[in-house]
Amino acid sequence: MLKVSIITVNFNNSHLTEELLDSVYSHAARCEVEWIVVDNGSNVDPVPLWRNKYKNVLFIRSNINLGFAGGNNLGIHKATGNYLFLVNNDTIFGEGLVDEMVAAMEANPQWGMACPLIRYFDHPGILQFAGYTHMNYFMARNQTKGQGQLDVGQFGRHPYETAFVHGAAMFVRKSALKNVGTMAENYFLYFEEYDWSEAFKRNGWALVVVPSVHIFHKESMSVGKLSPLKAYFMTRNRILFIRKNAHFSQYCIFLLYFLLLVLPKDIFKAVKENNLGFIPQYFKAFYWNLTHPVDSVDTGYTP
Numbered sequence: 084m085l086k087v088s089i090i091t092v093n094f095n096n097s098h099l100t101e102e103l104l105d106s107v108y109s110h111a112a113r114c115e116v117e118w119i120v121v122d123n124g125s126n127v128d129p130v131p132l133w134r135n136k137y138k139n140v141l142f143i144r145s146n147i148n149l150g151f152a153g154g155n156n157l158g159i160h161k162a163t164g165n166y167l168f169l170v171n172n173d174t175i176f177g178e179g180l181v182d183e184m185v186a187a188m189e190a191n192p193q194w195g196m197a198c199p200l201i202r203y204f205d206h207p208g209i210l211q212f213a214g215y216t217h218m219n220y221f222m223a224r225n226q227t228k229g230q231g232q233l234d235v236g237q238f239g240r241h242p243y244e245t246a247f248v249h250g251a252a253m254f255v256r257k258s259a260l261k262n263v264g265t266m267a268e269n270y271f272l273y274f275e276e277y278d279w280s281e282a283f284k285r286n287g288w289a290l291v292v293v294p295s296v297h298i299f300h301k302e303s304m305s306v307g308k309l310s311p312l313k314a315y316f317m318t319r320n321r322i323l324f325i326r327k328n329a330h331f332s333q334y335c336i337f338l339l340y341f342l343l344l345v346l347p348k349d350i351f352k353a354v355k356e357n358n359l360g361f362i363p364q365y366f367k368a369f370y371w372n373l374t375h376p377v378d379s380v381d382t383g384y385t386p
Contacts, residue, residue, distance in 0.1 A: 085189070086115040087181055088164030088257075091172045092154035093122045097129040099301065100172040104137055112181040117141065119158040120172075124148035150271035150382075151250065159265050167255040173301040174251060175204060183296040184254045187242055195259040195288025196248045196280070200297040202234060211300055213238045214245035214292045218277075220329040221336045223321045238294040245292050250276035252298045262286045267327075271382045272312070274320035281328045314361040315384050318349075319368035327377045341369075 089107075093100040100120060107118075118140040122130050124147045133142055143157050155169050166188060168181065180199060188194055201212035213229030225246065229238060253276065263286050266279045280290055325337045346365060353361040371383040 084115050085166070085185060086117055086164040087112070087166045087168055087185060088117040088119055088158075088162035089168045089170060089181075090119045090121070090155060090158035090162060091170050092151070092158070093120060093125060093129065093172050094148060094154070095125045096172060097125070097127075097133075100129075101133075101136075103170075103172050103174060104140065106175050112185075114182065114185050115164075116181065117162065117164050119143065119161055121145065121154045121158045123150075123154035150268060150275075151273075152266035152270055152275040153268040156265045156268060159260070162257065165257055167253075167257055169250075169253040169255065170298065171251040171300065171302075173204075175299040175301075177202075177297040177299065180296045180298060184293060187291075187293045188254065188256060191242070191289075191291070193287075193289050194291050195256050195263065195283040195286075197242070197254045197291045197293050198245070198248050198252050199254075200229070200234065200238065200292065200294050201249055201251055201300050202297050204299040204301040207299060208233055210234050211302065212249045212251075213294065214243070215247040215249075217246040220325060220333040222340055223325050223337060234297075238292070240295040242291045242293045245290050247277050247280040248290055251300050251302070254293075256288075259283065259286070259288050263288070267378075269378065269380050269382065270316075270320050270323065271384070272316040272320070274324045278324055278327060309358070309361065311360050311364050312384065314349075315364040315368050316382075318365050319371050319383065322369065322372045323377060326372060 091100065091103060120140055121143045122128065122145065124145050128144060130142045130144045141161060143161060145157060159167060166185060184197060184199065188197060200210060203209050203211050210229040210232050212227055216226045216228065218225045263282045266275045270278060283290060325334050349365055350362055353359060367383060375381060
């Protein structure tokens with residue numbers, strides 16, 4: 084029987100993880116399911132209580148926050164399934180999700196990763212994700228298909244390719260990791276799934292959306308509030324992603340675009356909104372990319 088290892092990472096949000104675990108018992112799957120929960124250095128260790136409550140779940144505890152990629156990689160290394168389903172702990176499964184994803188992947192051996200449609204939990208008829216467009220490597224910009232649209236079946240029921248997968252729900256063929264590898268941990272936050280998507284494509288694997296099933300994401304429809312940490316990693320990793328995945332000429336043009344347009348715009352916005360603490364983070368992020376190789380494990384972030 085095929086096995087799916089479902090991996091989720093918790094960081095100081097135990098109630099969300101419990102809501103996910105409690106919900107899945109109403110979504111029986113025909114295949115064998117292995118649940119793996121990684122606690123990523125939460126301030127209070129929830130694992131002892133969880134082990135008493137959820138007997139059939141493998142819990143892994145890291146004493147430090149390893150970031151999105153690092154936390155998921157801990158789970159990947161312990162997984163024994165034919166497929167890995169990496170899901171955010173603030174998600175709730177739609178009906179038939181696991182079985183449909185397995186069936187689609189089994190029928191298409193050239194697929195490396197797939198995503199269901201993602202809907203907003205608080206607005207269950209509204210799409211968050213139905214695929215990504217290709218990246219403009221001169222600007223490090225692309226678009227999310229379907230975001231904010233009412234789901235009326237406009238994306239059909241037949242799978243289609245996407246340029247990148249969404250980190251909230253990534254269904255992965257485990258055998259593909261033999262040549263692709265796990266996620267790059269030095270991103271820490273943001274752009275990890277974009278970088279991983281590029282690695283899959285370079286190794287000949289297709290990335291797809293399976294629109295016949297969906298998952299609900301508790302992320303707000305409004306744009307999340309910026310913080311110094313987010314300002315740093317969004318800036319640093321945007322540059323790092325282009326360094327790793329674009330041609331040298333594209334990288335050079337991107338740097339001009341960043342220095343002449345993006346950085347001045349971000350600084351102006353920070354001044355206008357009285358977020359002066361963001362400005363040093365923008366420069367630290369840029370300086371990190373000038374002084375560190377693309378595989379450096381030093382994140383460079385200081386509050």
